[in-house]
Amino acid sequence: MAGIPKNALVLVGNGRKALLLRNEGDNQFPNLKAEAVFEDxxxxxxxxxxxxxxxxxxxxxxxxxxxxxxxxxxxxxxxxFTRRIARAAEEIVRSGRTTAFVIAAPPRTLAQLRATLATDVKRHIIAEIPKDLTRLPVGEIERHIVEALASPTR
Structure with missing residues (x-):
């Protein structure tokens, strides 16, 4: 996969802040827009x-x-907090508003999300990026995710 699919849900979070972003662009030119912001x-x-x-x-x-x-x-x-974010993402995925799901979080938060997310939602995950991207501007988040999806070691 060369990029973030259109309408993909992107969860960028750590244990204190999370962004749920939606790609309104296409695979080659992503355009992430905030769908929800959570701060603990x-x-x-x-x-x-x-x-x-x-x-x-x-x-x-x-x-x-x-x-x-x-x-x-x-x-x-x-x-x-991680459980609360997982429930919000599950609601979006189960409602059919997205078919692809990308997660970018520090390794510990990523592990907690893996343990918390329901199996039917995990099937929609196309990439897991073990990095804390929460403090970056959206353009940088897009770049990191596109690079991770294009990487052959993924």
């Missing part, structure tokens, strides 16, 4: 939960105490 508010950990991990007694006889791994509230919120 992820406040500091001390505003989300306790800063100190809990403790437990390992054995009544030994009296040893152990610590519980602290909850990483940022990772938990990023996972919830």
């Amino acid at each position: 508010q992820n406040p500091p950990t001390h505003l989300q939960g306790t800063d100190r991990p809990g403790h437990f007694i390992k054995g009544i006889v030994s009296g040893q105490r152990g610590a519980v791994e602290p909850t990483n509230w940022h990772e938990l919120e990023e996972y919830r």
Whole structure:
């Protein structure tokens, strides 16, 4: 495939921001337009939960105490945000408004999306790009995606 198909849905995101873009151009000359923008508010950990991990007694006889791994509230919120984005993309794909789906996200977010997206929606994925492109202008996003689709190592 030489480019982004017309009407393809392009998800560009990370754990805090996501853009759902639609290609209104054609394979050779993409023209990505924003369909939806999502931004997550992820406040500091001390505003989300306790800063100190809990403790437990390992054995009544030994009296040893152990610590519980602290909850990483940022990772938990990023996972919830990723699920929310996946549901929005699934709705668009299932409504028939697109037949091709491209995802560009950092490797961890990409893995979370793979685990979250439904099987029927995964069938529409034509490319996965393991890069964070969220801070780039749309023209640069287009260029990166076209290059990735044209690359023989894809």
